[in-house]
Amino acid sequence: MATTQLTSISDHNFEQCLKCSICTVYCPVAAVNPAYPGPKQAGPDGERYRLKDPKFFDEALKLCLNCKRCEVACPSDVRIGDLIQQARMKHTTHRPKLRDMMLANTDLVGSMATIVAPITNFSLGLKPVKVVMDAVMAIDKHRTFPAYSAQKFEAWYRKNAQAQQDKFAHHVSYFHGCYVNYNFPQLGKDLVTVMNAVGYGVHLLDKEKCCGVALIANGMYQQARKQGEVNMASMRKSINQMRRPIITTSSTCTFTMRDEYPELLGVNNDNVREHLSLATRFLFQLIDEGEVKLAFRPDFKMRVAYHTACHMQRMGWAIYSTELLRMIPGLELVELDQNCCGISGTYGFKKENYETSQAIGSILFADIEAAKPDYVSTDCETCKWQIEMSTGVKVLNPISILAQAIDVEATQKLNGVR
């Protein structure tokens, strides 16, 4: 009897729920949209009914952002967000629309768009196009798609960086993600600058697919699973054959591949998870262990407000990014209070969610305005779009700030790089 009590653990720790309702206090959606009952009802409470009869499934669950702030708040370690996502996967009869497929297929759409980037950017920014997208596709007209880059990061890398990477003493593989590849190669370039400066060669994975976070959010689980398997195979090769750990510059991609793969998609990431890290964490650990050193430019000055992205909060890793930023002399850091920006990937792009999305973000936007920073910093690309659109303040990934703040030559010298 004693052993039963000690070892019996329910799925997603469901039975540990005490019904304290604290999760619902911290739900950004329930706070502004009364159509969503909040995590307690949508998660453990609803699950008791759904276990008896699937007819109790409520389509209102699609209003969940999957931000996981409920899980961070839960004093009893119930994986409330996972319970909700699992219920959606199991019970929903809602099929993804064309719009959802377009939004979710960041890889495919990105590939097509970068080929004709100037035309895409021009037309996506046009008022008539926005009105048509709003009316036909139900993509809210207030949104501007992040501009597509004329040159993909991978193309830049092959042309300008690849040849120099083998000379370094240490090596990592870089999962750049869709955003760096199609929209913002500069972040990838910054990562190469910083890693090279501390003596690490940066390499692409054999094959990289979109992590699948948008596919999961839009109900395309099969495709997400397939892409997950491809990523895991490439990463295993990198770890086992090349002895290269994998780093990323996106908190959401990292969270998806480390936690959502096994918990939601059933994609096995054993032996990969512990070698897959966010670049800020990887760097912090190297510095903490005395393996590498940074030299900073004496003239660098910047006031930065750091926003903890929801999935960054769920991973518990914000401290790596903020401690790294605090190492920079001349950088003044304000940690913003814990609030969701409201975009949640593709969620805020949908016309039906626009109002909710902006209402959720309003607390954060006011905090940013009050902090009067030169830049906001965050580890998530979709928070960047939302914050830039809603506040007008530019957003930089901590790695980009580091790339600006370090004295590259002096850092190379400190780390014995020639």
Add this chain to the structure above:
Amino acid sequence: MKFDTIIMGGGLSGLTCGIALARTGKRVAIVAGGQNTLHFFGGSFELLGNVDGADVTNPLEAISSLDQQHPYSKMGHEQVAQLAEQAKSLLGDAGIKTSGDSARNHYRITPLGVTKPAWLTLDGLATTDRPDSLPWKKVALINLESFIDYPIDFVVEGLRALNTTVEMPTVTLECIKRARRSATEMRATNLAKVFTNTRNVAQLAEAINAVAGDVDAVLMPAVVGIDNEDASDILKAQVEKPMYFLPTLPPSVSGVRINAALRHYFQMLGGRFLLGDTVDKATLEGDRVTRVNTAKLQDTPLEADQYVLATGSFMSKGLVSNFERVYEPLLDLDTNAPKEHAQWSQFGLMGDQPFMSYGVMTDEHFRPLKDGKPLSNVYAIGQVLGGHNPLTLGDGTGVSLLTALAVAQNILDQK
């Protein structure tokens, strides 16, 4: 990652200790596994409410009658008096305004409408000087339509027993109707989010004025002021009669607010707050902890000169029980729980339950004992401590605040 002090637990005691240390310039990190029991806070702090079943009038005097194992007995009368003042001013510095006196209890009104002795009550809440009467002859208790988890009939009955005439006018609002789309979720904190909008607050004030009638005071369930006190100040200014809040069942609006205020103040002082993470391993070398590891930071150990255990009682898993034993899960510290399972509880759910006073044992500096000997750089504070009983003694929040400050002082005195 290196700090001067690492505090395990982000509730009232952990935050208080963190603030007291961070304001002297110490590098402090708090690791908080999820939100804390401040969310069950009734709006009043208590130092010592009951001894031997009788209400305490002067908590400072009554301390001498406590058991030697009680945390207050380890501090002594003088330190308790001094730290009580310090606690009140620290709360004030964090923006939490309270009234009360450590040498004389007042009475709070519980969410079930009963009076209980209290030390400090948040400004704006209804209190009384005597256990058997209210300062008003006639009050209107606002019955907010759709508000669930509020036992208003109990409250009315409780207030009437205090020789007061109680009206119970019902208030219906448009903004509440909109929120009712999720009717199962109309708790205090959900309503409070509706009232972060000042237009809705004005609507509420207008409705209260329309129904309050000829009363000495309006009593309103505490469903206003979740982010800060702005909304409750606006409401008070717009309600014509004097208005006081009554605490609700959890989650508590004032609890959410003061939790955020303490955490904000701690971070403003440079403290690092790791929310949603748990210390799951402590490395012990001799009588010293040398490092701890957390569930999320995994292979990044946290190192410090001192470690403070503020992990709470059974509900927060600072103490764990199974069929075999009661134990402290991180370091397996000595507890005052007997081996014999049958002794942990006794008949009568609402009676004096022995397990409520279980916790870790410490020396006079609040250093916890392991195999009978104190660890040299670890301290225990708050509800994880044994030898006190928040239910029968009415000393819960007082023990959290005062042991936190005593330990912060002990740590600062070391160097």
